[in-house]
Amino acid sequence: MLQVISVLLENKPGALMRVTGLLTARGYNIESLTVARTLDPDLSRMSIVVDVEERLRSQVIKQMNKLVNVLQATDLTDCPAVCREMTLLRVRAPLEKRATIIKEAEIFGARVVDSSVDGFVIEATGDSEKLDEFLDVMQSYGDIDVTRSGAIAVSLELRKLRLQPPIHLAASLAETEEEETNGVLNG
Amino acid sequence: MSNLMNGARILLECLAREGVDCFFGYPGGVTLPFYDALYDHSIKHVLVRHEENACFAASGYARATGKVGVCCATSGPGATNLVTGLVDSLMDSIPVVAITGQVTSKLIGSDAFQEADTFGITRSCTKHNYMVKTVAELPQIIHEAFYLAASGRPGPVLVDIPKDIFQAQGHYTPVDQIHLRGYRVTTDGHTGQIRRAAQMIWEAERPIVYAGGGIIAANAEAELKDFVERADVPAVCTLMGLGGLGSGHPNFISMPGMHGSYAANMALSGCDLLIALGVRFDDRVTGRLAAFAPHARVIHVDIDPAEISKNRQADIPIVGDAKRVLQKLNRVVAELEPQMRAKSAPGRRAWWKQIREWKDQHPYDSPRSDSEIKPQHLMAEIDRLSGGEAIVATDVGQHQMWAAQLVRFNHPRLWINSGGLGAMGFGLPAAIGAQFARPDKLVFAIVGDGGFQMSIPELGTIASNGLPIKIVVMNNGYLGMVRQWQELFYNNRLSSVQLDCFPDAEKLAGAYGFRGSTVENPRELAGALEAMVREPGPYLLNVRVTPFENVYPMVPAGGAINEMVLSAPVAAAQ
C-alpha cells in the first residue's frame, strides 16, 4: 500500500541518494518524491510516497532514521496530516471551448496561468485524488500535457525532534536520555 | 606557523590521534602524496597484495581487538577492490575506516584515468561515507568517520579523498568536537522495560539466552556470564557470538542454526522465553521463521532499533548497548532473586534435565578413521592445541562450520570469520590483521582448499612481515560446502566443484621462504600440528582429509530448526 513519509535531512551531497537508495535496495517503487530546502538552509524536507507492504512500514522508517544525514523520518500514512500536490497542464482550447474550460477549472479551484491562441496552461493544487479527477475532466477536452509535482505533506501534530548534541572526542559515548521505544526513534 | 602542512600529513595526524598504530593498504597514483607523507611517519603501513585483503585484514584487526581497523586504497580499481571487504564488515558490524584516493577534484566527472564513483559505489556498502571537498574539513571528517565506525552499531565508513586535497596546504588544529545532529545512539535501555524483562525471566520455566555478535561488539562477556549464572539460564551463542560465553561454561549449550547442535536447536524450539541479546534473527539461525521458537515470548536487546521486531516481533523490545543493558538487568534480576528463585526452581530443574538429555542424545559427530583424516578429527586436534585460547580465523565453507562446532573459545575475539557475507578469501587476510593486532597470540588460519587459493598472494605479506601464522588448509579436494549441497539436493551431480590441482605445500611455502608440509595419515596428524605450532615463524600445513564428508546436523534451507538431518544416511556415503 502507499506510504507517505516525511523526512527532515541534512542538505549534503549524497543525502538524497541515501534515502532513495534505501527504498530501491528493497525493491520498493517510489510513486513520488519532492524535496526542497527548509527555513534552515542546511536542512531539506522530503515528502515521499512509496509502495510498501503494510507490515514493513515501520521497518522502512527505522532504517531511514538510522541514516546519519537524516534528522527525522516520519510515517504520515495514518496520522493527521495534510497532503497536497500541484499540477501544471497544457490543454488545447479552440475558441468555442474556452469558456467551458475556464468554468470547469474554477470548479476545481484551478487557475489559468497562461493563455495563447492554441490553449491554456492551468495550475491546480489539491490532494492527489482531486487532481486525478480534474485531469480526467480536462482530458475530455482533448489531449493534455501534464506535469505533477508529487505530493508534499505536513503533519498536523507537533513532533518532538531529538537531535544528537555535539560530541567531545575525548569523552566516551554520550549519555542518552531514557525513552520508551519499540525501536522507532524520532518517528 | 608550524601547523601548516599538507592534507596527507593532516590525515596522518588525525589517524595518530585516533590511536591507529598500523593499517593495511596498497598505493597508487592518486595516493602518492599520502604515501610520501607516510615515508617518515611512525604509523606502520602494511603492504598487502590485494586491496580486498587490506579490508579483510583491517576487519581481522578490528575483530581481534574491538579497535577500529583501517585500510587504504587508491582510486578506481583500488577502491572497487575494497567493495567485498566493506560489505563483509557491514554485515558483521565491524568497525573499519577505509581511506580511498580519488582523482583530482577538477577532473571528477570527466572519466579521468582511474576515476570511479567511489562515493556512489560504496554508499550501500558502508554505514556512512564521505567525499572530502576541502582540506579544511578533512580533520572533522576523519574524526567523524572513526566515531561513526566504532559507536552505536559499528560498521565500515569510507572517506574518499581527491589527490589535490592530499596536496593542499592547510592549518592543522586538532578537532575536539564533532556534531552529527542526525546520529542518535540509545545505549542505556529503558529502565521500565528492563524491569519487566527481569520479572519475565524469573517467571519463565524454559528460558534461553540467544546471544550474538552484539555481545562481542559491546564487550559484554562478563555481564553475560553474570546474567546466565544469576538467572540460571542456559545460553546458545551464534556463529558471530562464539566466545561471548566461554565454550567451557556450564550454561553454554553450543551454536544454533543450520549447522548448529541438536541440543541448541531443540532448546530454541522448546523454550518459553527467548532472551535475544545482540542478534538479528538471521535466517541461518532461525530456519523457517514461522516455526522458530514457536512457544516463546521474546525479549530483544539490540543497539540498533531497526533490528528489533524486524524478523520476529519482540514482546519486550530494549534498545541499548548489550553491556549497559545487562548491567542494569543484572541488578534487577538480583533484586528479584530472593522472592523468585525458589518459585522458579522446579521448572528450571526440569528444563536443565531436558537440555542435558538433548546434549547427550546427539553430541556433534566426531568420526575417526585409521586410513583417512576426518575433518572433525582435524578440528578436534586444533582444539586440543588451542585449549580455548588461540585466535582462530577461518574462511568460508565446510571447514568453517566444523571449526565452529568443534573448536572451543574461552574468550570473545578469538573466533574470527565472515558470518553475514560468508566471503571466501576472508580467512588468511583476517588472520594477518589479527596477528598484527595480537602479536602475543597463537593465530591459526583454518582455510579450505578453495578459499586458500583465493588468498595465496597474501603468503607474501605473511613472509615479508615474518608473521608466525599457522595456516591449516583443510584440503578435501572440493568446494566442499557446495559439493555437499549438490550431493544432497541436486542428485549428487557434482558440477564445477572439484579442485583437482593443489600446489605442493612444502614447495609453495618454501618459495616464500617459510616452511610447509602435507599430512594425510591420521596417525601423523597430531605430530604434524604440534610441529607446526612449535615452528617460530609462519607455517603452511596442507591436511588432506576425507573428500566426501558432510557437515551435520543440517537444517535444509527453509526447514524448521528442530527438523535437523543428524547424520548421513548410511547408503548415501560414497
Ligand SMILES: Cc1ncc(C[n+]2csc(CCOP(=O)(O)OP(=O)(O)O)c2C)c(N)n1
Ligand atoms: C567469494 C565467494 N564465492 C563463492 C562462495 C560460495 N561458496 C560457499 S562455500 C564454498 C566452497 C568453499 O570451498 P573450500 O574453500 O574448499 O572450503 P570447504 O567447503 O571445502 O571446506 C563456496 C564456493 C562464497 N561463499 N564466497
Ligand SMILES: [Mg+2]
Ligand atoms: Mg574444500
